Amino acid sequence: MSTINSETLINNFPEDRDTVQRLLAIFDDSQERTRLKEFTLKRLFDRTLPRSEIALAQILNYLVSTGSLKRIVRVESPNLGGVEDFSSLMEVPEVIHDWRRDIEMCVTPEDINIIYKVISDFGDGAR
């Protein structure tokens, strides 16, 4: 597991220094408190208070490109809970078996959530 260098990240996004620090703190904290380490874009936006969604998305894209985060396209059941994970939107089929209800479901944009999963060690980010 690699460790994210917070300085490198801040140097790449100098205008978003505070957002980067808050983001790294969240990822670091998540590793200490839970094994799940998955975040929706909305949740990260609420907690990092970025200047804009685009600014946050650029940081997350960078972390995905370096292999520190994994982006998951998750189809969710209207009954709650994930049904299947995909690595891109292109892979999502029009119809999927919702095993949580044992029924075929037509996938709509409302059923899709983008999830960021922590892969690397963010240990130095919060300190």
Add this chain to the structure above:
Amino acid sequence: MRNDKKSVKLITKLLRQTSSLSIVSEFLKVKGLPHSAPSWDVMENNRLIPAIKSKKITIQDLTVLLRNVEEYGHQHVFLYRYTKPDIDTLIGRERVNSIMSECGLTHLLATPKVLDQPQSPEISDIRWECVSSEKTQQFIIKIIETRETSELLSEASKGDILTKKWRIKKERAVNLFKLRADGVLELRITSQSNSSQYKTKVNQIWELVADFLPKNNFTEISLSKAKDLLMRDRNLLQDKIRFSDTTLKNDAGNTIKAATGSPASSLNEDDGINSSMEAFISHDAYCDSHNIWFKLSSNSDQDKPREIHVLLSGEGNEFAITAHCSSQEYEYVYDQLRNFNK
């Protein structure tokens, strides 16, 4: 041979829908026959038809194989108990043969009917099976039906008129009654692709066998004890079972639903979820449904560990095994649930 070839083609078509190449390959391998096939066409033309021609296997063997693969899993199962003391008479050959004769079904005694998509639901098999370990018999009636669902092909709007074009898709469904010697009846209904409601379907299917199994003489077996035990002992069971979602209710009608975000994770891994469910249970809540995976050990180091997905939701006497499985896997899940429900 022409009829045999036609039968092989029909059985292969049905095997394609309900099984896998590896299952058919294993069936041939056990019989010491050439068994590898990269596709269903090769399996049919190069393996099954030559094996029939050379009398190494019979149509009856293939029918039994089809029976074994299509009768287990991808089903919602409803449990009932026979309430009268005369189960031996109920499933006795004399009584059953007499009803079969009245209904014009005596031809099924010799061999089950291989049906693809009948016009209306049709009984295809009536049989008794010996359970050698218990020296008892169980009684089985199988019904094949054709279901129709619709698939949206296109939609176009012109002015304020929206026109949608649908294609009707036909699907074969296998439904089964199995009455065990202990008086427990399983009604297994093939999963519906477009609805999670089965009450109407249960009544429709039962009408077809009412002469054999009068519904008034059966009572539903509630699975509430199994649901409560799964909730109570979930930590003890975590090597056996993975929990994907759980619904708790109380008598005020209030509900808590816990569901994993990731399809592959387990509720047991989340202390916060466990604490909140414990707190609700301690205020007289009960478990209304579970969505669980039975963990099965693999046969060899090369095989991946397998999980059988089971829903305990819907009607009180209902559970579902959502994917096709082997008869052994089905019986394992059935036995576990019956034990949890004691």
